[in-house]
Amino acid sequence: MTVIVYDPKRGLMIADSRATSGxxxxxxxxxKIHRIAAGPLKxxxxxxxxxxxxxxxxxxxxxxxxxxxxxxxxxxxxxxxILVKPDRSxxxxxxxxxxxxxxxxxxxxxxxGREYALGAFxxxxxxxxxxxxxxxxxxxxxxxxxxxxxxxxxxxxxxxYRSALRRCPHHPxxxxxxxxxxxx
Numbered sequence: 285m286t287v288i289v290y291d292p293k294r295g296l297m298i299a300d301s302r303a304t305s306g307x308x309x310x311x312x313x314x315x316k317i318h319r320i321a322a323g324p325l326k327x328x329x330x331x332x333x334x335x336x337x338x339x340x341x342x343x344x345x346x347x348x349x350x351x352x353x354x355x356x357x358x359x360x361x362x363x364x365x366i367l368v369k370p371d372r373s374x375x376x377x378x379x380x381x382x383x384x385x386x387x388x389x390x391x392x393x394x395x396x397g398r399e400y401a402l403g404a405f406x407x408x409x410x411x412x413x414x415x416x417x418x419x420x421x422x423x424x425x426x427x428x429x430x431x432x433x434x435x436x437x438x439x440x441x442x443x444x445y446r447s448a449l450r451r452c453p454h455h456p457x458x459x460x461x462x463x464x465x466x467x468x
Contacts, residue, residue, distance in 0.1 A: 287397030287418035288316055288331035290366050291411035292374065293390065297329045297366070298415045300397070303337070316340060323348045327370040333395040334363040353381045364394045397421065 288299040303314040320328040330347055332340040343363045346356045365377040367385075374392060375385035391411065393401045397418035404417035 285397045285418070286316060286333040286395030287401050287415055288333055288366060288394045289401050289405075289411045289414050290329070290331065290368060290374065290392040292368075292372060292388075292392070294411065295368075295372060296411055297331050297368065298411050299331055299395075300415060300419050304335075311337070314340075318344050320344075320348050324350050325367070325369060329366075329368040331366045331394060332363055333365070334361075336362055339363055351381070356381065366392050366394055 285302070285304075286300060288297065290297045297317045299316040301313040301315065302310060303312045304310050316333065317329065317331045320326055320330060325347060328347075330344055332343050334340050334343070339362060342356075343361050343365060346352075346361070347365075347367065349355055360380050361377070362379055363377060364379070365383075367375040367377065367383060369375070373386035374388075375383035376387060376392070376394075377383050391402065391405050391414070393399075393405075393414070395418075400418035400421040401414040404414040405411070409417060
C-alpha cells in the first residue's frame with residue numbers, strides 16, 4: 285500500500301517507503317517522492333504511486349525531461365501522481381499524460397492508503413500523523429500477520445502463539461489480535 289501526502293500550508297510532501305510487486309508482495313523499500321533536479325520543472329516536488337515496479341522511476345524521468353508525450357512511449361502511464369511546481373501550484377495525474385490543475389485544497393493524498401490518511405487529517409492529525417495512521421492501517425488490514433506452527437499442548441501453544449505475535453516485526457505495537465493475525 286502506498287500513501288503520499290502533500291500539505292500545501294507547510295509545503296511538505298510525505299510518503300511511506302514500502303515497495304511492493306503488484307498490490308501485496310513486499311519487495312523492499314523505495315523512494316516515492318522526488319525533488320526534480322533539472323529541466324523546466326527544476327525544484328518541483330513529485331510523488332508517484334503505481335502498482336508496476338519501475339513505472340514510478342520512469343514517470344519521474346519523464347517529468348524531469350519536460351513531460352513530452354512522445355518521450356514516454358506508446359502507452360498511457362499507469363500512475364497516480366502529485367506534481368507541486370516551485371510556485372506551489374499543485375497538479376494531479378491519474379493514469380494519463382495530462383495533469384489536472386492547478387488545484388487548491390488543504391491536503392492532497394494519493395495511493396491506496398489515501399482514504400486512511402485523509403480521515404486521520406480530518407480527525408486532527410497533521411500530515412506526518414496522517415501517513416502514520418495510513419501505514420498502521422496497512423499493517424492491521426493487509427500485510428501484517430505472523431504464522432506459527434504449534435506442536436505443543438493447547439495451553440503451551442496459546443502462550444507460544446501470543447509470544448510470537450508480540451515479536452511480530454510487521455506490527456508497530458508488536459501485538460495483534462488473533463483474528464487479525466490470520467487474515468491475508
